[in-house]
Amino acid sequence: xxxxxxxxxxxxxxxxxxxxxxxxxxxxxxxxxxxxxxxxxxxxxxxxxxxxxxxxxxxxxxxxxxxxxxxxxxxxxxxx
Amino acid sequence: xxxxxxxxxxxxxxxxxxxxxxxxxxxxxxxxxxxxxxxxxxxxxxxxxxxxxxxxxxxxxxxxxxxxxxxxxxxxxxxxxxxxxxxxxxxxxxxxxxxxxxxxxxxxxxxxxxxxxxxxxxxxxxxxxxxxxxxxxxxxxxxxxxxxxxxxxxxxxxxxxxxxxxxxxxxxxxxxxxxxxxxxxxxxxxxxxxxxxxxxxxxxxxxxxxxxxxxxxxxxxxxxxxxxxx
Numbered sequence: 155x156x157x158x159x160x161x162x163x164x165x166x167x168x169x170x171x172x173x174x175x176x177x178x179x180x181x182x183x184x185x186x187x188x189x190x191x192x193x194x195x196x197x198x199x200x201x202x203x204x205x206x207x208x209x210x211x212x213x214x215x216x217x218x219x220x221x222x223x224x225x226x227x228x229x230x231x232x233x234x
Numbered sequence: 235x236x237x238x239x240x241x242x243x244x245x246x247x248x249x250x251x252x253x254x255x256x257x258x259x260x261x262x263x264x265x266x267x268x269x270x271x272x273x274x275x276x277x278x279x280x281x282x283x284x285x286x287x288x289x290x291x292x293x294x295x296x297x298x299x300x301x302x303x304x305x306x307x308x309x310x311x312x313x314x315x316x317x318x319x320x321x322x323x324x325x326x327x328x329x330x331x332x333x334x335x336x337x338x339x340x341x342x343x344x345x346x347x348x349x350x351x352x353x354x355x356x357x358x359x360x361x362x363x364x365x366x367x368x369x370x371x372x373x374x375x376x377x378x379x380x381x382x383x384x385x386x387x388x389x390x391x392x393x394x395x396x397x398x399x400x401x402x403x404x405x406x407x408x409x410x411x412x413x414x415x416x417x418x419x420x421x422x423x424x425x426x427x428x429x430x431x432x433x434x435x436x437x438x439x440x441x442x443x444x445x446x447x448x449x450x451x452x453x454x455x456x457x458x459x460x461x462x463x464x
Contacts, residue, residue: 167382168408170339170380219299222292222328222335224327224382225382
């Protein structure tokens with residue numbers, strides 16, 4: 155089974171990287187870019203076929219390591 | 235008194251921290267590798283700066299899971315003195331020993347220069363030799379020292395006197411409330427982005443960091459009775 159984890163910076167936390175990229179996009183003429191937020195994308199290959207167990211385990215992985223919930227949100231998708 | 239300087243792969247301020255202890259208070263100090271599983275022989279645990287585990291995932295995220303960190307948690311719970319500087323501060327927040335998190339500087343630049351620091355709480359074990367409200371000069375050297383916590387946490391920090399240092403003058407990284415260093419609720423665990431170990435001699439530009447080390451020695455002596463000298 156494959157887990158795809160997305161870690162994003164919380165809405166109320168400043169993302170200076172996103173702001174810089176937004177500025178650069180506007181410099182290139184992409185004036186419609188009102189906001190950029192940069193996050194992380196992770197692919198995990200899991201040695202399990204039990205979806206319910208995987209759901210619970212990946213949530214624990216996110217809470218314990220993959221995301222810092224003080225500043226980040228996470229969501230994930232399971233496939234296979 | 236016996237100090238431990240924790241060494242992770244990628245720590246790079248461990249030698250400075252070790253020598254700061256030797257030069258300022260001359261007490262016993264050991265390097266302790268991240269795989270250690272016993273810190274019972276130490277009175278103060280120093281978590282130095284650097285780039286532990288290459289800052290992979292997030293600064294301090296991997297280091298907080300190193301075997302030695304269980305012992306650091308235990309030491310903190312026992313009321314032993316714990317100081318995290320720079321990456322050490324990041325490690326302590328990731329480990330849940332201090333609230334909040336450290337994110338990218340709002341300038342996106344690595345800032346490396348002396349800063350003015352206001353001593354907001356001169357009652358902690360690490361700051362008792364300073365005057366309350368005193369402004370000292372200690373260098374910073376970080377790309378991710380922008381302290382963040384939510385408003386509720388900030389209110390708690392203020393109410394409990396957990397804000398130990400703030401930047402005096404320009405905020406170099408965008409930290410909430412200009413925070414440069416905080417303590418836990420009990421006050422025995424302190425984390426800060428500036429490097430006191432790099433400011434222990436006028437030859438280094440400032441000796442203002444030396445009082446961090448004399449403070450904790452005095453706190454330890456007070457705790458263990460005036461007769462304890464070593």
